[in-house]
Amino acid sequence: MVAASAGSVAAATSRTVPAYGNLTNKAGKLALLGGEPVRKKKPLPDWPYCDDKIVEAVTKATRSTKWCRIQGGANAVVTLEKEFAKLTGAKHCVATGSGTQALHTCVEALGIGPGDEVITSPYTDPGTIAAILSARALPVLADLDPASYQLDPDDVERKINENTRALMPVHMMGQPCDLDRIMALAKKHNLKVIEDAAQAHLAEHRGRKLGTIGDLGCFSFQSSKVLACGEGGAVVGNNDDLMDKCYTVHNHGTSRRGLTEMIGPKYRMNEFEAAVLLAQWSGLHERHTRRNENAKYLTSRLKDIPCLTPQKLYDGMNAGSWYLYAMSYHKEHLNGIDRATFLKALAAEGVSLSPYIKQGLHREPWIDTILNMKVYKTMYSAERLRRYRDECQCPRCDQVCAEMAMIWASGPLLASRQDMVEIADAIEKVYVNRDQLKPA
Ligand SMILES: Cc1ncc(COP(=O)(O)O)c(C=O)c1O
Known part of the structure; x- marks a missing residue:
């Protein structure tokens, strides 16, 4: 990674911001490269809580x-x-x-x-x-x-x-x-x-x-x-x-x-x-409402930041539990920068996102275990078990594992609106200043 010159940052910023017109001006040196972080050591609410x-x-x-x-x-x-x-x-x-x-x-x-x-x-x-x-x-x-x-x-x-x-x-x-x-x-x-x-x-x-x-x-x-x-x-x-x-x-x-x-x-x-x-x-519904409101705010801010797309929600969804606030990372909108580097840049700004599940269950060794067990060999035909092995391909799950970037939300989404503003600002800052990063 290298720091770009002030001129090239300004050029990159003026080149990209109009395309996503609602972005506020977050041009500045990335904290990863020694700039001022958006959030300074401000932990989000811990979970579980005890009173x-x-x-x-x-x-x-x-x-x-x-x-x-x-x-x-x-x-x-x-x-x-x-x-x-x-x-x-x-x-x-x-x-x-x-x-x-x-x-x-x-x-x-x-x-x-x-x-x-x-x-x-x-x-x-x-x-x-x-x-x-x-x-x-x-x-x-x-x-x-x-x-x-x-x-x-x-x-x-x-x-x-x-x-x-x-x-x-x-x-x-x-x-x-x-x-x-x-x-x-x-x-x-x-x-x-x-x-x-x-x-x-x-x-x-x-x-x-x-x-x-x-x-x-x-x-x-x-x-x-x-x-x-x-x-x-x-x-x-x-x-x-x-x-x-x-x-x-x-x-x-x-x-x-x-x-x-x-x-x-x-x-x-x-x-x-x-x-x-x-x-x-007591407080269960209040916490639920707060998570939903904060999730709605984050989603409204992310619509202008194409490198992170919030989880698609289906028709009929009235309220989520927001156990996790999940997004897909699209490196094609961040100069091809890999997810790990993007998450590092964001962490330096004071916002932690997690890749969550490393690989889908179709890639774990339990499949070999059961295919060798007497009860499965007895209760399912050899043809079924062969087909089963072939069926255990889930390429779109692989894609999700590779793109996921999420916030553990049970506690963090109970934070204040100002905290949400700063989370969105940090994401926006990394996006706007993406030319300062280069692929690992
Ligand atoms: C989607 C899903 N299913 C099942 C479980 C299993 O629940 P538990 O850990 O309480 O056994 C979990 C827990 O993390 C889960 O997230």
């Missing part, structure tokens, strides 16, 4: 010596289930020890197992496919819409076959996937839908909360999520029988009637986790 309410709730749960839901009494887990069902508008909720456990509970409750296939995304947390693999079913990976980072319904439809039992769409970054089309596909092919809403608390599609639109919906309360307790999860749903099965599965197969009726691991949430969550209830 006295949370500490008191845990102390109270500890002193009660009722640490487990089956001990009865004033029960935080049962209260959490009622409150979370109310929050989402679902009829029922079953709290679990993680989002992965919630998803696996749903797979088992729907009777999905060896020989069955579930279509999901390669661009997600490994917990999504772990839930399918734990039931020894086959996770079939469909490719993405590279602008929204969500499942591409056309590729989903191509991958449906006679063994497909369910779709597991992921609401990536906390924004709705292409739900209108995914739900239409499920109806057309008579498939169940398990929404992976692990990142999508309080997000809405056409007036309904995510997680309540498919047959079952799952959430994570892992530390980074907008509602967090370290590790935790929940299943929500409206079908009485199915949700009763979810309770039974998550309770080592033992039903509310006290009979051991099904195959199930022990996935019960403990009282401390529920206490931490309930202590965050």
Whole structure:
């Protein structure tokens, strides 16, 4: 990288700014090259947060010596289930020890197992496919819409076959996937839908909360999520029988009637986790609104900066959870400068963006592992497993991994408007002064 002369910066600036007319004049020496940073050591709000309410709730749960839901009494887990069902508008909720456990509970409750296939995304947390693999079913990976980072319904439809039992769409970054089309596909092919809403608390599609639109919906309360307790999860749903099965599965197969009726691991949430969550209830909507407002502001500023395109949102999206504020980096609009150099230049201006997931799940070694397992060789034909290997190509997911630049948003999007102004200013400054950078 070299610093350009003041004259060439001015020339570059005057050459480019009119083409994107709304940019304010951010010409100046990049901080990476010794200039003044836009933001000076101003950390954004940390996440998760802790306040006295949370500490008191845990102390109270500890002193009660009722640490487990089956001990009865004033029960935080049962209260959490009622409150979370109310929050989402679902009829029922079953709290679990993680989002992965919630998803696996749903797979088992729907009777999905060896020989069955579930279509999901390669661009997600490994917990999504772990839930399918734990039931020894086959996770079939469909490719993405590279602008929204969500499942591409056309590729989903191509991958449906006679063994497909369910779709597991992921609401990536906390924004709705292409739900209108995914739900239409499920109806057309008579498939169940398990929404992976692990990142999508309080997000809405056409007036309904995510997680309540498919047959079952799952959430994570892992530390980074907008509602967090370290590790935790929940299943929500409206079908009485199915949700009763979810309770039974998550309770080592033992039903509310006290009979051991099904195959199930022990996935019960403990009282401390529920206490931490309930202590965050007040302010939940206020924080959600603040994230949505700040996200809207950032998006309005990015429309004039062609090297970063915010996540595409589908029609019907009323509100996102904004767990992550995600953008695609287009190096062709930054003189071919690679993403790592761009992120370094931005970090020097005081703004940290992350590339997030390094590679899609279609590139991880679990595929070799399962193709060599007796249960998969027995339950799926050799021809199916050969085709499966070929299907595990997701070039648009590779593109997303290569272009992603995102803000961990649970805490940072709670910052002030001035902080958002500075984030956008820093991005704009690097863009306007891009001629000071050269490819690594
Ligand atoms: C999209 C998605 N699915 C599933 C999970 C798994 O949830 P957990 O980590 O609570 O098991 C996560 C968690 O990061 C996630 O982001």
